Amino acid sequence: MFKIKHIPYKQFLITLLVGSLLIGCKSSKKINYFQDEKGHEIEENITLFQPTIQFGDILTINVASTEPEAALPFNIYESQIGNLARPLPYIVNADGEINFPGLGKFKVAQLTIKQVTDELHKKLLPYLNNPIVNVRLNNFRVSVLGEVRNPGSYSVQSERINILEAIAQAGDLTIYGKRKTVTLIREQNGKRTSTTIDLTDKNLFSSPYYYLAQNDIIYVESNKTRVNASAVGPNTGIIVSTLSILISLAAILVD
Incomplete structure (x- = not known):
């Protein structure tokens, strides 16, 4: 018989709490928009953006x-x-x-x-x-796809919309959406361009892609958590049950 080392219950709880806080700090960096460690105020002029007419409009x-x-x-x-x-x-x-x-x-x-x-x-x-x-x-619309709550195509009556307003219309990103690598696909002058946008960077407000053009497509990629969850598939329930049993055993052993 091998001996099980006794761990004080309070120490176990403190370790678990500290670990949870560390995980929380890390995840907030991935979720929050417009991060600025210095916290200073920024004053910017609002651009009077106007879309240009394209073939097929x-x-x-x-x-x-x-x-x-x-x-x-x-x-x-x-x-x-x-x-x-x-x-x-x-x-x-x-x-x-x-x-x-x-x-x-x-x-x-x-x-x-x-x-x-x-x-x-x-x-x-x-x-x-x-x-x-x-x-x-008449055909000013933008499409928001990927890890948002309500993906789809949205008509714009005012002929002026920025990327944040478009994402808001789609119900915001889910917690599984990558905020640092949002893709904007735009067709202009017979060319298709693909641009990566970082929603956590305050420089977004001065970006030439902050305001959208007609028929722009915004794609939000899934993060590793979503990808891993999809890979597990039908085994998710078994894994959760196993983890629950292990946690219960650990609680009994350290009591």
Whole structure:
């Protein structure tokens, strides 16, 4: 028979408590956003970000004037039912153009909504008295995938959203999501780029990827805990039961 060394119960509890605190400190570093060990305040200017129009974007353009009848030829509508008429959208073609009534082909790619509005206003001045142009981007949406609570595609009505707002719409990251290596996939000017973003770094606020463009995809990778849990699969229950028995035995032996 081998002798079991007696461990004082209080010492066992203290060791367990210290170990738990150490694990907690380590995990908080992996979970908290915007970590700053110095704790100083940072003042930054807010960027007036505006997305640029890309091939395949869908625009709604409405033209009005102090002379409503004169503005009619510059608007296109679906067939009118009763007193309701819905404006037909413009789809930006492969050349980055739309075919605007009365003005012909008009290049809009790489322009912001404001720039398109200003350019159309200038082009309409010879035809209309005080033209009013309203341009809207219909297909502004972002997708959030991976370790978030509600993955999916989200429409953006205001045409302005930052990465934190997009993640918030998806219900925030789960505790299994890697916060230091979030991937942002963006398609612009015929090219697809993939960028790694660290959500624990306060420099995120000054990053060119802080504000999102239409059709951006955010992917949150699973951490090792999630991967290991998936690998265990159906054996998880057996392992938990075994650990419970071992802890119970340890409690009896040190009593």
